[in-house]
């Protein structure tokens with residue numbers, strides 16, 4: 001386990017933070033579930049610790065704070081995802097198109113990840129690190145770099161406090177998304193998908209080596225080593241494919257249907 005680095009905060013300063021925050025969060029040892037709707041909050045803080053209203057997470061700011069950290073507006077965030085009509089996972093699954101993968105033409109650079117979509121100076125990796133830390137993350141400004149926090153990787157249950165051990169996983173990998181329909185998307189749509197922090201299921205902070213083992217594989221070829229999260233993982237996978245109108249190939253669909261039917265028949269998906 002890495003030793004947590006503690007940097008010395010700079011002098012007290014004033015910081016204006018306008019950010020997009022999830023509502024109250026339920027935190028367990030393996031997952032964080034957002035409850036409520038996304039809302040804008042304004043925090044005016046005069047110390048080195050900023051408590052974000054409506055969230056259980058506060059952010060410890062290190063370094064020189066920018067005058068304006070974020071200007072967030074729903075009208076500037078191009079999210080092309082659909083709202084999943086929630087319900088029984090098998091029913092949601094049955095609405096997903098089954099099609100062959102289209103594997104030609106993929107390049108990771110086509111997805112513009114990571115990007116600072118809302119212009120607050122923090123790219124998607126840093127935003128997910130801040131969101132998924134179960135304690136107040138330490139963030140170095142003005143570059144917006146998360147330097148410490150506490151993360152429980154849901155795939156293997158391992159705790160990390162050094163973000164260098166953490167990678168941000170696209171649950172449905174960019175290549176898998178490309179093969180499943182993103183090959184036909186606009187650049188705006190690809191960018192919105194790759195940097196989607198509007199739904200916690202799309203991106204998550206996990207152990208780097210586990211993410212590398214996963215690569216771009218779908219559930220028929222890779223499942224998390226921690227079997228206790230299999231149902232949740234498959235529910236999230238189905239929700240993401242449905243939200244983004246992505247197809248499944250035959251073996252992927254068959255595997256998911258088999259495991260849910262056998263191991264988690266009552267699994268529900270929230271919208």
Ligand SMILES: [Ca+2]
Pocket residue numbers: 115116117118119120121122123124127
């Ligand atoms: Ca940002």
Ligand SMILES: [Ca+2]
Pocket residue numbers: 101176180218248249252
């Ligand atoms: Ca697939």
